[in-house]
Amino acid sequence: MKVETIIKRCEDLYDDLDFNYVKDWKEKNKAGAIGFMPVYAPRELIHAAGMLPVGIMGGGDNLEIIRGDAYFQSYICRIPRSTIELGVSGRLDFLDGMLFPAICDVIRNLSGMWQIMFEGKYIKYLDMPQNFGAEGRRFYLTELAGMAKAFEKISGNKITPEALNHSFGLYNENRHLITELYDLRSQMPHKVKTAELFLLMRASNILEVGEHTKMLRDYITAISNSERPERDHVRVVVTGTFCEQPPLTLVKALENSGCFIVDDDWVLGNRYQLEPIAIGDKPIEALADAYLGETVATASRYVPGPGKGDYLVRQVRERKAEGVIFAAPSFCDPALLDRPMIQEVLARENIPYTAFKYAENTGQIQVIKEQTGTFADSIKLWGSQ
Ligand code: SF4
Numbered sequence: 221m222k223v224e225t226i227i228k229r230c231e232d233l234y235d236d237l238d239f240n241y242v243k244d245w246k247e248k249n250k251a252g253a254i255g256f257m258p259v260y261a262p263r264e265l266i267h268a269a270g271m272l273p274v275g276i277m278g279g280g281d282n283l284e285i286i287r288g289d290a291y292f293q294s295y296i297c298r299i300p301r302s303t304i305e306l307g308v309s310g311r312l313d314f315l316d317g318m319l320f321p322a323i324c325d326v327i328r329n330l331s332g333m334w335q336i337m338f339e340g341k342y343i344k345y346l347d348m349p350q351n352f353g354a355e356g357r358r359f360y361l362t363e364l365a366g367m368a369k370a371f372e373k374i375s376g377n378k379i380t381p382e383a384l385n386h387s388f389g390l391y392n393e394n395r396h397l398i399t400e401l402y403d404l405r406s407q408m409p410h411k412v413k414t415a416e417l418f419l420l421m422r423a424s425n426i427l428e429v430g431e432h433t434k435m436l437r438d439y440i441t442a443i444s445n446s447e448r449p450e451r452d453h454v455r456v457v458v459t460g461t462f463c464e465q466p467p468l469t470l471v472k473a474l475e476n477s478g479c480f481i482v483d484d485d486w487v488l489g490n491r492y493q494l495e496p497i498a499i500g501d502k503p504i505e506a507l508a509d510a511y512l513g514e515t516v517a518t519a520s521r522y523v524p525g526p527g528k529g530d531y532l533v534r535q536v537r538e539r540k541a542e543g544v545i546f547a548a549p550s551f552c553d554p555a556l557l558d559r560p561m562i563q564e565v566l567a568r569e570n571i572p573y574t575a576f577k578y579a580e581n582t583g584q585i586q587v588i589k590e591q592t593g594t595f596a597d598s599i600k601l602w603g604s605q
Contacts, residue, residue: 221438223416223446229435230419233426234468237283237306241426242274243314252316252374254342257303257327258463259520260489261319261346262364262507264391264497267429268383269371274315275425275489278302281467281581291333297549298579299464300330307337316374317342319367323463323520324554342370350522352512360508368504384503390429392496397436398424399491402483404440406539409455409480411448415472421487422465453480454596455541459532460559462488462518464549466578473589474545478596482539485518492516519554528558529565536571542599545592546575572599 233241242253253272256263263273279285279302288305306312318338320331322345331345344367349356368379377383401420405412420439424432458474462485474481494514498506517523517531536544544566548555559575566573574595576588 230423254317255315256319260492264387267387269375270377321346388497406482414481458484460548460555461486473585477589477593519558529562544573550577
């Protein structure tokens with residue numbers, strides 16, 4: 221399959237705010253769909269109940285907000301407003317339930333509003349443990365058991381150990397290919413365009429996991445055999461984009477400003493765990509342990525001890541990046557509170573960085589492009605160390 225054909229399919233999914241793929245999937249499979257907000261949700265549990273997990277990441281830059289603004293004050297990020305707009309306009313009526321993982325106060329408030337607005341639907345504020353020891357494990361196991369019961373009721377299917385292990389296998393394979401894709405981009409950033417990778421990651425929110433895995437495989441094969449010109453770009457890591465996503469135009473602008481993005485944190489939930497989930501006799505425990513164990517570091521996850529920023533430094537070193545771009549959604553408390561602490565670590569390590577804020581409907585792309593272009597030029601002229 222051609223790269224262009226795969227990316228066109230991703231673009232169609234990205235642009236479709238009526239979620240026609242999901243509606244068709246439900247009709248064809250006579251099954252339910254459960255939505256989830258960023259960053260992480262246990263998609264395997266939804267899948268094992270025979271339902272489709274659907275990542276909801278706001279309305280992007282294609283959605284005009286008419287009623288969503290009335291629900292929130294002006295000084296918060298945009299994703300809750302556009303998600304409300306999707307909800308009140310009936311675009312999310314196909315969902316049989318919705319998960320709101322605990323990443324910030326905004327999402328917590330949104331989950332409360334959702335419960336009032338969509339009475340009768342399954343709405344879950346998913347309180348993720350921030351204690352990664354025995355207490356956190358016990359707590360998360362209770363949360364998972366409660367969700368499993370709810371998903372069984374909605375779907376009418378029992379979540380058996382076999383079903384869960386089967387789902388683990390599919391998601392493990394998917395994560396493996398995503399890792400391969402990220403590694404490939406780092407090795408050949410002139411071939412694996414970041415805008416394409418971004419679209420592939422966004423498609424993972426919508427497509428059934430097996431279909432997405434096939435898409436990744438097709439893309440990796442097609443891009444490995446393609447010819448694209450080398451470019452004299454600077455290698456950077458983009459961080460801070462784990463929740464509200466930048467618009468595609470902004471992702472393209474970063475790349476066109478002279479930066480090869482060699483790592484990032486968008487659509488982070490589908491590569492949150494760094495290790496495969498263990499397949500075995502106690503799958504619920506395995507799911508909990510995978511969340512509590514080896515994962516990426518992100519602002520919504522507590523880092524015990526003095527290790528704040530270490531993960532980013534490691535990313536920079538391993539990807540041979542020359543600088544970091546902090547790109548946070550406007551008013552995003554978790555990203556913006558973390559930033560000074562991490563900047564301090566980068567300064568200590570002599571890693572150059574620049575920072576800007578965006579919204580999912582940012583239109584002032586040119587200003588950001590000039591800023592990141594100047595950043596790339598300064599690294600080329602004066603080096604990164
Ligand atoms: S963008 Fe930031 S502040 Fe807004 S909902 Fe997401 S994590 Fe919370």
